[in-house]
Amino acid sequence: MPTVVLHSAVVDTLGLRITGGALEPGRVLTLDSISAEFGVSRTVAREAMRVLEGLGLVRSGRRVGLVVLGMESWQVLDPRVIAWRLQGPGRVEQLRSLTEMRHAVEPLAAAGAARHAPAAVRARLGEIAGRMRALGEAGEGDHEEFLGLDVEMHELLLRHSGNELFGALTDVVAAVLSGRTALGLMPASPVPGALAQHEAVARAVAGGDADAARRAMEAIVDEVQDALDELP
Amino acid sequence: MPTVVLHSAVVDTLGLRITGGALEPGRVLTLDSISAEFGVSRTVAREAMRVLEGLGLVRSGRRVGLVVLGMESWQVLDPRVIAWRLQGPGRVEQLRSLTEMRHAVEPLAAAGAARHAPAAVRARLGEIAGRMRALGEAGEGDHEEFLGLDVEMHELLLRHSGNELFGALTDVVAAVLSGRTALGLMPASPVPGALAQHEAVARAVAGGDADAARRAMEAIVDEVQDALDELP
DNA sequence: CCTGACCGATTGGTAACACCTTTAGCAAAC
DNA sequence: GTTTGCTAAAGGTGTTACCAATCGGTCAGG
Numbered sequence: 001m002p003t004v005v006l007h008s009a010v011v012d013t014l015g016l017r018i019t020g021g022a023l024e025p026g027r028v029l030t031l032d033s034i035s036a037e038f039g040v041s042r043t044v045a046r047e048a049m050r051v052l053e054g055l056g057l058v059r060s061g062r063r064v065g066l067v068v069l070g071m072e073s074w075q076v077l078d079p080r081v082i083a084w085r086l087q088g089p090g091r092v093e094q095l096r097s098l099t100e101m102r103h104a105v106e107p108l109a110a111a112g113a114a115r116h117a118p119a120a121v122r123a124r125l126g127e128i129a130g131r132m133r134a135l136g137e138a139g140e141g142d143h144e145e146f147l148g149l150d151v152e153m154h155e156l157l158l159r160h161s162g163n164e165l166f167g168a169l170t171d172v173v174a175a176v177l178s179g180r181t182a183l184g185l186m187p188a189s190p191v192p193g194a195l196a197q198h199e200a201v202a203r204a205v206a207g208g209d210a211d212a213a214r215r216a217m218e219a220i221v222d223e224v225q226d227a228l229d230e231l232p
Numbered sequence: 233m234p235t236v237v238l239h240s241a242v243v244d245t246l247g248l249r250i251t252g253g254a255l256e257p258g259r260v261l262t263l264d265s266i267s268a269e270f271g272v273s274r275t276v277a278r279e280a281m282r283v284l285e286g287l288g289l290v291r292s293g294r295r296v297g298l299v300v301l302g303m304e305s306w307q308v309l310d311p312r313v314i315a316w317r318l319q320g321p322g323r324v325e326q327l328r329s330l331t332e333m334r335h336a337v338e339p340l341a342a343a344g345a346a347r348h349a350p351a352a353v354r355a356r357l358g359e360i361a362g363r364m365r366a367l368g369e370a371g372e373g374d375h376e377e378f379l380g381l382d383v384e385m386h387e388l389l390l391r392h393s394g395n396e397l398f399g400a401l402t403d404v405v406a407a408v409l410s411g412r413t414a415l416g417l418m419p420a421s422p423v424p425g426a427l428a429q430h431e432a433v434a435r436a437v438a439g440g441d442a443d444a445a446r447r448a449m450e451a452i453v454d455e456v457q458d459a460l461d462e463l464p
Numbered sequence: 465c466c467t468g469a470c471c472g473a474t475t476g477g478t479a480a481c482a483c484c485t486t487t488a489g490c491a492a493a494c
Numbered sequence: 495g496t497t498t499g500c501t502a503a504a505g506g507t508g509t510t511a512c513c514a515a516t517c518g519g520t521c522a523g524g
Contacts, residue, residue, distance in 0.1 A: 006477070007282070030505065041478045043275060046506085047282045050239070054283045054312075062506045063486040076400045077309045080286075101397045104340045108332065165333045168308045238508070262474065273509045278475085294475045295517040 010038050010048040011080075018057045018068055019081060020088030025070035029058070034066075055081055082172055086179060098176045099228050103221045105169060106154065109161035110201055110217035111210040116162035122206045128153045129202035136195045143181075151177050153198065157205070157217075180224075194220060242270050242280035244316075250289045250300055251313060252320030257302035261290070266298075287313055314404055318411060330408045331460050335453040337401060338386065341393035342433055342449035343442040348394035354438045360385045361434035368427045375413075383409050385430065389437070389449075412456075426452060 014034075017023045034045040049066055052058045056073040058066040074081055076097075085094040113121070128149050135146050151174045158170045197220045204212035246266075249255045266277040281298055284290045288305040290298040306313055308329075317326040345353070360381050367378050383406045390402045429452045436444035 032505080043278075043479090044477065046275075047279055049506095050279045051283055051286045054286060060506065061486080062484075063488095063504055065505065071396060072399075075310065076396050078307065097395050097397045100340065100344075100395050101337075104336045104398075105333075108336045112332075163329050163332050164303060164308050165329045166336075167304075264474080275510090276508065281475095292475065293517075294515070295473055295519095297474065 006040055007044045007047045010034065010040060010044065011051050012084075013038070014048065014052060015055070015057060015080060015084045016088060018052075019074070019084040021090070023068045025068050027068040028064070029066040029068070031066070057081075079171055083175070086175060091179075095176060095179055096228055098172060099180075099221075099224060101169070102173055102176060103225050105166055106157070106173070106221055107214045107217040109158050109163070109166040110205065111214040112161035112163055112166065113157045114205045114208050114210040114213040117156070117160040117205060121156050121160050125153060125156060125202040125205055128156075129199040132198055133195055136192065147178065147181060150198075153202075157201070180228075194223060197223075238272055239276045239279045242266065242272060242276065243283050243312075245270070246280065246284060247287070247289060247312060247316045248320060250284075251306070251316040253322070255300045257300050259300040260296070261298040261300070263298070289313075311403055315407070318407060323411075327408060327411055328460055330404060331412075331453075331456060333401070334405055334408060335457050337398055338389070338405070338453055339446045339449040341390050341395070341398045342437065343446040344393035344395055344398065345389045346437045346440050346442040346445040349388070349392040349437060353388050353392050357385060357388060357434040357437055360388075361431040364430055365427055368424065379410065379413060382430075385434070389433070412460075423455070426455060429455075 014023075014029075023029075031042055031045045031049065034040075034048070035042050038045070049058065049060060052066075053060055054075075055078055056069060056075045058068055059073075060066050076082070076085075082094070082098070085091070117125075132146060132149050132153075135149075154173050154177065155170045158173060159167050161167065197216050200216035201213055201220070204210075204216055246255075246261075255261075263274055263277045263281065266272075266280065267274050270277070281290065281292060284298075285292055286307075287310055288301060288307045290300055291305075292298045308314070308317075314326070314330070317323070349357075364378060364381050364385075367381075386405050386409065387402045390405060391399050393399065429448050432448035433445055433452070436442075436448055
């Protein structure tokens with residue numbers, strides 16, 4: 001998906017290269033080299049460089065050019081950086097980090113949702129859990145739809161957790177949920193235990209029981225974490 | 233602390249205004265208005281705008297100008313956005329969100345550190361805990377030094393948790409730790425219970441006991457969370 | 465009242481320029 | 495030989511001027 005706008009295409013390509021390791025830390029770029037390679041004006045190169053700098057991917061210095069920085073200075077929580085890392089090599093490693101982050105955040109988010117979610121959201125959560133159950137019992141159901149429901153549920157919980165910092169992780173979690181099936185990190189067909197836990201979360205949130213919601217979500221992410229830990 | 237570079241001064245001021253609510257969502261800026269107000273060239277205004285756009289604070293469209301966006305589109309996990317919000321009104325609200333994020337992340341980070349931290353770090357954690365104990369027993373010790381030790385301990389744990397996403401929160405946590413004493417959200421003199429818990433964390437990490445580390449850290453953040461929940 | 469064409473405001477992008485900081489290289493002095 | 499100091503060039507920083515693309519509102523016409 002080529003970005004329509006010129007400068008963001010440059011940002012994208014360069015971001016991908018740096019986070020992917022094609023441009024190692026210490027490498028030096030110049031505005032001229034960028035504008036030459038991409039066939040864009042210096043101004044566009046400067047704008048691109050400015051956002052890369054904001055993401056901690058490069059540091060710009062006079063007489064020195066744009067120095068590529070190492071991961072320790074990246075804004076690894078920025079959605080763009082996450083997306084780039086999910087594309088390049090180290091994709092599995094990134095998925096692991098993100099999963100651990102989910103492990104940390106989602107139980108508290110579920111508890112928050114039990115306290116703060118509006119009635120409509122609580123109701124929708126019930127619907128989702130019910131539909132998931134139905135799909136699960138139908139045996140080889142529509143994996144596509146199941147994934148969609150799963151994503152929507154986690155999105156709703158994060159978005160209505162009452163903490164905007166948790167909300168900022170919704171897209172990331174969605175990417176993880178989609179990504180792990182794509183990577184075969186997860187049984188394609190839903191696990192019965194997970195089904196029950198999702199129902200438990202929906203019930204607890206609907207009933208406003210924050211502690212039960214937290215425990216149920218802990219069970220879900222624990223399972224996921226275990227699956228990931230067994231990999232390589 | 234005025235930023236040396238021109239464009240980042242613009243970014244700072246504008247970022248502060250938007251996150252502080254002085255510029256409400258829907259308000260429209262133009263490059264010309266920016267370059268006029270700050271006395272900078274259009275080019276600089278554009279660079280500033282580009283990073284603001286990357287942070288989700290404004291959306292730029294032709295014939296439309298720069299439209300200020302609401303919090304739901306901000307990159308609330310970006311350190312710059314966090315810093316701005318900690319300065320403006322809503323500072324307490326931001327502190328609350330951040331504290332909840334700590335609550336979510338730090339126990340897992342401590343567990344991770346118990347698994348991954350290098351020997352030097354484990355040793356240093358022991359030193360810190362010991363020094364904190366000494367300061368605490370000395371009664372009215374040096375609050376400044378105590379805070380510094382506290383910050384260093386949490387920094388080390390996050391930085392060596394083995395998860396770079398947790399590591400990205402170090403500065404934030406440091407800001408929270410410093411910020412809450414400044415805001416009087418915390419007893420100036422160390423609580424005995426917290427002292428013991430910090431020692432327990434250090435011991436657990438040194439011994440590689442991930443589960444004990446997690447539990448001890450949970451006790452610490454629970455205490456902090458409770459203190460914050462009692463506010464208004 | 466609705467529809468569609470037009471016009472202008474404003475960003476997107478380009479080009480060429482002056483300036484200033486920083487670094488590297490070299491020479492001179494100790 | 496090592497240190498100090500000068501010099502020159504490289505490359506980001508900031509400015510100005512210009513044209514192209516696009517969207518929003520306005521206004522005319524049905």
